[in-house]
Amino acid sequence: MARRVLNVALVLLVVLHVVPLPGDSTWMVAGFLPWDLAVHLLWMLVAAVVVLYMTGPPWPDEPPPQLQPPLRPPAPPHGDEPR
Amino acid sequence: MSTGAILLTVCLVYLVVVLAIGVLAYRRTGSSSEEYFLGGRSARTVVVFMALLGTNVTPFVIMGIPGLAYHHGVGVFGLNASIVALGIPWTFYAIGFPAWKAARRLGAITPAELFSERLASPALGGLLFVAFVVYTLPYVVTSVLGVGIAVSILTHDVVSFELAAALILVVTIGYTAVGGMKATMWTNVFQGAVFLGLVVVAFFAIAHGLGGFGAATRAVREAVPELLSKGDRPMFAPGAWASWGLAISLTVIAFPHMMVRLFAARDVTALKNSCRLYPPVLVLLWLPAVMFGVWGAAAIPGLEGRASDAIFPLLVQEYLGPVLQGVTLAAVLAAVMSTIDAQFLTLGSMLSRDVVRRLAPRIDDRHEVAWGRVFVLLLAVATYGVVLWRPASIFGIASFSFSGYVMLVPTMWGALHWRRATALGAIASVLVGNAVLLATMALPTPLLGLLPVAWGLMAAIVAFVVGSWLTRPPAPAVIERALGPERGST
Numbered sequence: 420m421a422r423r424v425l426n427v428a429l430v431l432l433v434v435l436h437v438v439p440l441p442g443d444s445t446w447m448v449a450g451f452l453p454w455d456l457a458v459h460l461l462w463m464l465v466a467a468v469v470v471l472y473m474t475g476p477p478w479p480d481e482p483p484p485q486l487q488p489p490l491r492p493p494a495p496p497h498g499d500e501p502r
Numbered sequence: 503m504s505t506g507a508i509l510l511t512v513c514l515v516y517l518v519v520v521l522a523i524g525v526l527a528y529r530r531t532g533s534s535s536e537e538y539f540l541g542g543r544s545a546r547t548v549v550v551f552m553a554l555l556g557t558n559v560t561p562f563v564i565m566g567i568p569g570l571a572y573h574h575g576v577g578v579f580g581l582n583a584s585i586v587a588l589g590i591p592w593t594f595y596a597i598g599f600p601a602w603k604a605a606r607r608l609g610a611i612t613p614a615e616l617f618s619e620r621l622a623s624p625a626l627g628g629l630l631f632v633a634f635v636v637y638t639l640p641y642v643v644t645s646v647l648g649v650g651i652a653v654s655i656l657t658h659d660v661v662s663f664e665l666a667a668a669l670i671l672v673v674t675i676g677y678t679a680v681g682g683m684k685a686t687m688w689t690n691v692f693q694g695a696v697f698l699g700l701v702v703v704a705f706f707a708i709a710h711g712l713g714g715f716g717a718a719t720r721a722v723r724e725a726v727p728e729l730l731s732k733g734d735r736p737m738f739a740p741g742a743w744a745s746w747g748l749a750i751s752l753t754v755i756a757f758p759h760m761m762v763r764l765f766a767a768r769d770v771t772a773l774k775n776s777c778r779l780y781p782p783v784l785v786l787l788w789l790p791a792v793m794f795g796v797w798g799a800a801a802i803p804g805l806e807g808r809a810s811d812a813i814f815p816l817l818v819q820e821y822l823g824p825v826l827q828g829v830t831l832a833a834v835l836a837a838v839m840s841t842i843d844a845q846f847l848t849l850g851s852m853l854s855r856d857v858v859r860r861l862a863p864r865i866d867d868r869h870e871v872a873w874g875r876v877f878v879l880l881l882a883v884a885t886y887g888v889v890l891w892r893p894a895s896i897f898g899i900a901s902f903s904f905s906g907y908v909m910l911v912p913t914m915w916g917a918l919h920w921r922r923a924t925a926l927g928a929i930a931s932v933l934v935g936n937a938v939l940l941a942t943m944a945l946p947t948p949l950l951g952l953l954p955v956a957w958g959l960m961a962a963i964v965a966f967v968v969g970s971w972l973t974r975p976p977a978p979a980v981i982e983r984a985l986g987p988e989r990g991s992t
Contacts, residue, residue: 429592436585437744445731451715453730456792459580460785466588467781473595474774 421476428469435462505824506660512828516696516835517673520689524677527685547775549687550767554776555698555783556690556840557759558590560641561648563791564701564837565811566897571795572810575729577738578795582750583788589751590784591777597755597911598764599773600918604984605765612848613761613914614856620917620984622976623925627856629932630910634758634852637906638845639881641757643888644900645838646670648811650889652834655815656827667889670838671882678843679875686843687766693836698786700833703826704818705790708797711821718797725800741951749904749955756907756914758852759844808898849881850874905943905955909935912959912966920970921981921988927970935962 440458448457503511571578601616610616614634618627646667653666661669677685712718722729732738737746754760767773791814798805798813802820805813818830854874859865865873912935913928939958942949949957975981982988 429588432588433747436580436588436747437740439732439740445727447719447730451719453576453719455730455732456576456579456789459584460789462580463584463587463781463785466584470588470591470777470781473591474777478595478770478774479599 425469425473425477428472432462432466432469505827506657508824509657509828509831512825513831513835516832519692520836520839521673521677523689523692524685527688546768547772549691550763550772551776551779552691552694553687553763553766553840553844554760555780556694556836557757557763557844558754558841559694559697559787559837560645560841560900561652561834561837562644562897562900563787564697564834565648565651565814566644566900567788567791568795568798568814569808569811570897571729571792572799572805572813573795574735574737575726575731575733575796575799576792577732577735579788579792580732581738581743581746583784583792585747585751586754587781587784589747590754591780593752593755594764594773594777597914597918598761599770600985601761601914602764602767602770602773603986604918607986608984611762611765612852612855613758614852616984617913617917617928618856618925620976620981621923621925621928622980623929624860626925626928627860629929630913631852631856633906633910633932633936635849635881637903638758638849639884639888640899641903642842642845642881642885644903645842646885646889647892647899649834649838651812652815652831655812656819656831664890667886670835671842671886674839674843675846675878675882678847679878686840686847687763689843690840693840696829696836697833698783700826700829701787701790704822704830705793707826708794708817708821712797712801718793718800721800722796725803729796729799739951741956742948742953745953745956748959749901749908749953752911752959753904753907756910759841759848762848762851763844811897846878846881847874850878853877902943905939905953905958906936908955909939909958909962912962916966916970918985921985922970922975923966924970924973924975926973927966927968930969931962931966934965935959937961 446454448454452460567578567582601613604610604620605616608616608619610619614627614630617630618624649670650663650667653661654663677689709715709718712721719730736742764773767776794814794817795810798810798817802813802816815830815834818827822830851874854870854877858873859870909932912931916923916931917928935958938961939954942954942957945954948954
C-alpha cells in the first residue's frame with residue numbers, strides 16, 4: 420500500500436512538472452520572485468515532502484547492522500571461483 | 503594588502519587545509535584495496551551526504567547554470583533544479599539502495615564489478631568500464647574548464663587559464679593518489695561546506711550590491727524582461743523539457759563516482775538521510791545559481807555564447823570584496839576538486855578491479871592500487887589536452903556526458919530488480935542505446951520534439967528486455983549471491 424501511495428505521488432509530481440501550470444508569467448511573487456520560478460520552488464517543496472515519505476514506510480525493510488550477514492571480501496575475478 | 507595577495511592567501515589556506523585532511527585520512531587508511539577504494543564501507547550520514555553533494559556539484563552548477571540562465575532566464579531553474587530534487591533521491595531509493603546491498607553481498611568495489619558479477623559476465627564489466635571512461639572524461643573536462651575560467655578572471659590573468667587547469671589537476675591527483683577514498687570523502691565534507699556557504703553568502707551579497715532583490719529583478723525587467731518567464735524557447739518546449747528532465751534525473755545514479763560513494767555507506771540510515779537532505783540543499787544551490795545568470799544579464803550585458811560561463815566570477819569581481827573573491831575562488835576549487843578526485847579514484851579502481859585483476863588474477867592489493875594510480879595520471883594528461891582544446895560550453899559538454907550515462911540505467915535497474923536479466927541483454931542495451939543516442943545527436947533537429955537521450959533510453963530498454971528474453975539467465979546460485987533469496991522461496 421505504501422509503495423502504491425508513493426508511486427501515485429511520483430506520477431502526479433512528474434505530470435505537474437511537465438504540464439505547464441496556468442498563471443501570469445509576468446507576476447512577481449513578493450516583488451522579486453518571477454512566477455515561473457516560484458511555481459517550481461513550490462513544486463520542490465512538495466517533492467521534498469514526497470521524498471521524506473519515501474524514506475519511511477515504502478522503503479524496503481533492512482535489518483540493523485548487527486543483524487546483517489558479515490561483509491564478504493572483495494570478489495575474485497571470474498574463473499578463480501567455482502560456481 | 504593588495505587584492506591579489508588576499509586572493510592568494512585565502513586560496514593557499516584552503517589548499518593547506520585540504521592537503522592536511524588528505525594526510526590525516528591517509529594515516530587512517532589501511533593497505534587493502536577495499537580500504538583504499540571504499541574507505542572500508544564505514545561512512546555515516548554527514549560524510550556520505552557531503553561526499554555525494556561534493557561529487558555531484560561541479561562548475562556545471564555554479565558556472566554552467568548561471569551561464570545558461572544568462573541567455574535563457576528563469577526557466578533554467580525548472581528545467582534542471584526542480585526535477586533533480588525528486589529524481590536523485592528516487593534513483594538512490596530505486597537503484598542505489600539495492601546496488602548498495604548487492605555490493606555488500608558480493609564484496610564488489612566498483613559498479614562495473616557489481617554488474618559483471620551479478621550477470622556473470624567479465625565482458626560486461628569491460629564494456630561498462632569503457633562506457634564509464636568515455637562519459638566521465640568530458641565531465642572531468644567541464645570541471646577543469648570551470649576552474650581555468652574562474653581563476654583567470656579573478657586573478658586578472660596573473661594566473662592564466664592553462665596554469666590554473668594544470669595546478670588543479672596536480673593538487674587533486676596528489677591527495678587522491680595518496681589518501682584514497684577516505685581522503686576524498688573527508689575532504690569533500692570540508693569542500694562541500696565551503697562552496698555551499700559561499701553560494702549562499704554570494705547570493706545575498708550580490709543582491710545587496712545590485713540594490714536588493716527587488717531592484718535586481720526590476721533591472722532585469724527593464725533590460726531583458728524575456729528572461730523572467732519561460733517563454734516559448736525551443737529548450738522549454740514540452741518534448742525537450744520532458745526528455746531533459748529524464749536525462750538529468752537519471753544520470754546522477756549512473757555516475758560511477760556517485761555509486762561508489764553509496765557503496766561506502768555504513769548503513770541504510772546514511773542513505774535515507776542523504777535522500778532527505780537533497781531537496782532543501784538543492785534549493786540553496788540552484789536558486790542562487792540561476793539568479794546569478796538572470797541578474798548578470800542586466801548588470802553585465804553583452805556576453806555572447808559560451809562567454810556567459812564567466813558571469814558568476816564577473817559578478818563576484820564586481821560586487822564582492824577581495825576576501826569574498828578569494829573565498830569564491832576557493833569555492834570553485836572546492837567544487838572541482840571534490841568531483842574530480844572522486845571521478846579519478848573511481849576510474850582508477852575500475853581499471854584495477856575490472857581490467858588488470860581479470861588479466862592478472864594473482865596480482866596483490868599493492869600492485870592493484872599502483873595500477874589505479876598510474877591510470878589516473880594518464881587520465882589527467884588526457885583531460886588537460888581536451889581542456890586546452892575547449893570544444894564547447896560547460897553546459898554543452900556536460901549534456902553530452904549526462905546523456906551517455908543515462909544509456910546505462912536500464913542495465914542497472916534491470917540487473918537489480920529483474921532476475922530474468924542476462925548479460926547479453928545488458929550488453930545489447932549499452933551498445934544499442936549508445937548507437938541510437940549518437941545517431942539522433944547527428945540529426946539537425948530533435949526527432950518528434952524529443953531530445954536524443956529519450957530515443958537512446960527507449961532503445962536501451964527495448965534491447966535489454968529483448969536481449970534478456972532471447973538468452974538464458976545466470977545460474978540461480980549466481981543470482982541469489984547478488985540479490986539474496988527470491989521472495990516467497992524457502
